[in-house]
Amino acid sequence: MRIVMIGATGHVGSYLVPRLVNAGHQVLAVSRGQREPYHPDPAWDRVERLQIDRTAEEDSGTFGRRIADLEAEVVIDMVCFTAKSAGQLVEGLRGRVRQLLHCGTIWVHGLSTVLPMREDDPKTPIGDYGTNKLAIEELLLAETRSGGLASTIIHPGHISGPGWPVINPVGNLDPAVWTTLATGQSLLVPGLGAETMHHVHADDVAQLFQLALEKPDAALGESFHAVSERALTVRGYAEAAARWFGQHAQLEQVSWEEFRRRTDDQHAAASWDHLSRSQVASIDKARRLLGYQPAYSSDEAAREAVTWLVEAGQLDLGPRGALL
Structure with a gap:
């Protein structure tokens, strides 16, 4: 047509x-x-x-x-x-x-x-x-x-996908989050770490x-x-991303007030926008009526985006950070 x-x-x-x-x-x-x-x-x-x-x-x-x-x-x-x-x-x-x-x-x-x-x-x-x-x-x-x-x-x-930045485990586009996870440093996490993104x-x-x-x-x-089949919590997303680099996620949980004090205003606002909603969306209707079957999990989609950022020279992971 x-x-x-x-x-x-x-x-x-x-x-x-x-x-x-x-x-x-x-x-x-x-x-x-x-x-x-x-x-x-x-x-x-x-x-x-x-x-x-x-x-x-x-x-x-x-x-x-x-x-x-x-x-x-x-x-x-x-x-x-x-x-x-x-x-x-x-x-x-x-x-x-x-x-x-x-x-x-x-x-x-x-x-x-x-x-x-x-x-x-x-x-x-x-x-x-x-x-x-x-x-x-x-x-x-x-x-x-x-x-x-x-x-x-x-x-x-x-x-998510190759060609553009991806929402990271704390709900913003700060590239430093990926460097932190890739090098085994402590990642500042607002709230409980149980908030979700899909x-x-x-x-x-x-x-x-x-x-x-x-x-x-x-x-x-x-x-x-x-959406993908399953959403990720902040904690689960950070742990999955750290494994991409052969690391264990080191998470420092803080209050939202402390997070805003120690984070760029724009990134802190984006984190609140994503994590306060804490959404998980059903795909049952799309499966039932249309046969929708996502090929990528949430972490697979995000990993492909991060891989592209690294290969395109848009993400500096430092000498200790490398994708496995």
Whole structure:
């Protein structure tokens, strides 16, 4: 089928576009700039790439019609962040495409209350990102129920893989955390170390998008979690990562107040954002309806990302640190 993908060269698109091309679909890859995908694949030679400035088109009220005029059967939107933006796309696509697939986030759930979280659990997001993504989900599902544009929402966890930094065991992007674990030093851990994070490899997210568009009878009007089979606690993640380097994790547990005092403000804020939610998402629905089976565990996805960072010269582990 003919598929338009908006935000095609990002983390997930770098895997999803080749998947779709190799499955025999015709893909039009829409992006704002000319950034290359995160990893090369011969399939990109068979992709039509279009440069469209979404912000400028939305300001002029033409974005939805512009995408509709590409005459796709399916549109995949990886970079929609407000209900207003989603609404304009819906208006342009209604009656013109078979299915819209939207990339959401497990942060639509907010703070954990019951684990694992299910897609139909009551959602009380905190922060603009999760709140806006929930508003988009509600708009799209209501549109589907009303008989308009049929949509499917995929909610990834913490997307990991080669080509970009990965959320580390204390819930931030501080590269020093990896050096600390790689060299057997003491890692500062806020709280109990029992807080959870749910990672997913970008290719597993791509797998679920592909299943959702190829099984529309099961996917239309539904939302699905895209995560690994099991989440990791802070402690479990740190211990797994230390083993990558032949080390034992040395963890220094401190209060959040002490952690903030001894940590860069930006990294401390990111840690709180991730660990305070302490999320674990169920994939039972995606398995049952679509046959989703993640290929990577949480620690495997993270390890692949760290391996890439080391090999790309973006992570200095020091003379005592080396991946086994």
